[in-house]
Amino acid sequence: MKKILVNSKLCYGPMSKNIVDTLIEFSNNTHTPITFIPSRRQVEWNGGYVNNWTTENFSKYVKSKSKYAAIQRDHGGPGQGLYDDDGYESLKHDCKYLDSIHIDPWKKYPNFEDGLKWTIDLLKFCYNENPNLYFEIATEEAIRKFESEEIERLLYRVKQNVDKNIFERILFCVIQSGTALKDGINTGNYNCNRLVKMINVIKTYKKLSKEHNGDYMDKDIMISRFNTGLDSLNIAPEVGVFETNIFLKKLKDDNCEKKINLFYNLCYNSGKWKKWVSDDFKPDKNKEKLIQICGHYVFSNKEFIDNIKNCIDTSVINEKLYEYFIKVYENTNKFYYNSYLRDVTRVHPPEDTQKIDNRLRLHRAERLYDFPDDFFNTFISNLSQKNFRYYPYIQNLKRKLAKHYKLKVHNFFLNNGSSENIKTFYKAFGIHNKYALLTKPCYPMHEVYAKLNNIKIMSINYDNTLNWNVNDMLNKINKNICCVVIANPNSPIGDIKTIDDIEKIIMKTNELSIPILIDEAYIEYSDNISCVSLLDKYDNLVISRTFSKALGCAGLRIGYLIGNYFIMNVLQKFVATYEISNISASFGEYLLDNYHVVDSYIDLIKKEKILIKKLCDKHNIPLILNNINTIHIKPKNISLLEDFCNKNNYIGRFRVLPHDNEKWMALVLFPDLVNHNLFKKIIECNK
Helix, strand or coil: CHHHHHCCCEEECCCCHHHHHHHHHHHHHHCCCEEECCCCCCCECCCCCCCCCEHHHHHHHHHHHCCCEEEEEEEECCCCCCCCCCCHHHHHHHHHHCCEEEECCCCCCCCHHHHHHHHHHHHHHHHHHCCCCEEEECCCCCCCCCCHHHHHHHHHHHHHHCCHHHHHCEEEEECCCCCCEECCEECCCCCHHHHHHHHHHHHHCCCEEEECCCCCCCHHHHHHHHHHCCCEEEECHHHHHHHHHHHHHHHHHCCCHHHHHHHHHHHHHHCHHHHHCCCCCCHHHCHHHHHHHHHHHHCCCHHHHHHCHHHCCHHHHHHHHHHHHHHHHHCCCCCCCCHHHHHCCCCCCCHHHHCCCCCEECCCCCCCCCCCHHHHHHHHHCCCCHHHHCCCCCHHHHHHHHHHHCCCHHHEEEECCHHHHHHHHHHHHCCCCCEEEEEECCCCHHHHHHHHCCCEEEEEECCCCCCCCHHHHHHHCCCCEEEEEEECCCCCCCCCCCHHHHHHHHHHHHHCCCCEEEECCCHHHCCCCCHHHHCCCCCCEEEEEECCCCCCCHHHCCEEEEECHHHHHHHHHHCCCCCCCHHHHHHHHHHHHCHHHHHHHHHHHHHHHHHHHHHHHHCCCCEECCCCCEEEECCCCHHHHHHHHHHCCEECEEEECCCCCCEEEEEECCCCHHHCHHHHHHHHCCC
């Protein structure tokens, strides 16, 4: 248990059962040591406000579910419970069921000599009750301020007055470098020099340092504390506020005004908010703030359970809490040698939507129509074990691409899909502290790859016509821009710029020698001219293309970059040992040799768009028809349509578009969609 206690970088108050369960799940999944730090009000020998847990029941619950969690009483001692007592009754139960106790008499006895005497007496009492216990001593700034000299005197006097075995079982000493909580913010003034002084004092006694009230702490300040040598940090109300906000948002989204008022009244009447607000706080003018600060105190209240608890599914709460803990624990991760990587957020599609089965996949812009049987079977029949056993040979594919575009082999850089194209471009041309110029929205991986290379981002936003302004982008291009990236057509909107507009931007970047990437993943679905026609004119131009969309083989991950000799010479430095697999290269060649199969499919999709527009116009269904293979529709009863998709195993994507507060359905096109049951339902949902 000592190993868990000393390696718990973050110690959490068990503010609710959901929080406890999620932390246990996180620790079990990641093997991260976690210490719960229940106060006497939260968990007590005769029951606390968190899930009505007694000390015994809470201990048994946690230990039955995780081997990576320890429990330490926070602020154990006199005057720390609901009533002004000597703390001994509570400590008897703590000694029996918990792993460690924070000995803290300082609230009731702030005088140094009195607090010291009580510390020594309580240490002896607890050790006699259970010699396997561990301890923490001193207290937080909000209870009693300590200077480093007093910390040194406290450790010295305790060491002189307790048995050696007891002193050795003191693992932590609380240090103070500027933390305080009021009105849901950390109002402490961080003093790094004070932190260093206290840590140095504690180290001389071979103890670990811990700071309390780590809630609402600026990320960089938290990281600075750990980098300076802080061993552990306590966090409690912040997590309760986070969970409260989940409930509050749901109630607001559902316009549950009566339940919000009930939530407020429960919080107000509990009086628990008074400890956490400033003297001039006006409850009636800060109702939402009061709920945020105090909500977790009433989670076990019967009225809350009966009227509010079930407004949101527990699994949803736990999922959001899990994401929160992942983010906070990144601040403790010692392997972030490049600190900017902490700002990179990776979001992956739900696993269930990635499974390949018989469901209709309306969410990933894939080809939803089988290749002709004779075409596909001929390819399969020509495969042999050599395609699997030998390393890839991809030069033939490059030659056929060169022939297809009437270019040279050196103009091509093969890659594992468009995503890797973009990643390679940022690696090659991103410059720290300069900006990548993008549109917003755009493919989410642009932002990810820019941040992975420590590049700042500047965005050109879409207006209420679902378009972005070329002149706005031209005005942003200057010496502070390291690269420009434009998807044309762009997803998810599907808008497209003319070749003339794109050329204006390329020309401006060329004048300043700024590399520009034009992502043409969806170009085949439009009637636009490709920027390949501009390669001879602009040496800073790179074009990204893919076999995933119109060519219909997203699973093979074939992407490629096109550019002139000199800019491709830079990109070739990043070429993988083997860019794509043998199977991918072989099918890529086969498609280029039989491009009529691609043309036929594109033609079917374009015809389907025309039919869908006629049908939507006839039934007055709002429609965004665009230049990719995904359209957006908004029938009157979008919720009914969403339910229909879920019940019929259609994997749909429902999203809110810029400048529109209502949901649209993003719908991947496939031949004869207008006669499919789905479209019949769309018409029905518009009545």
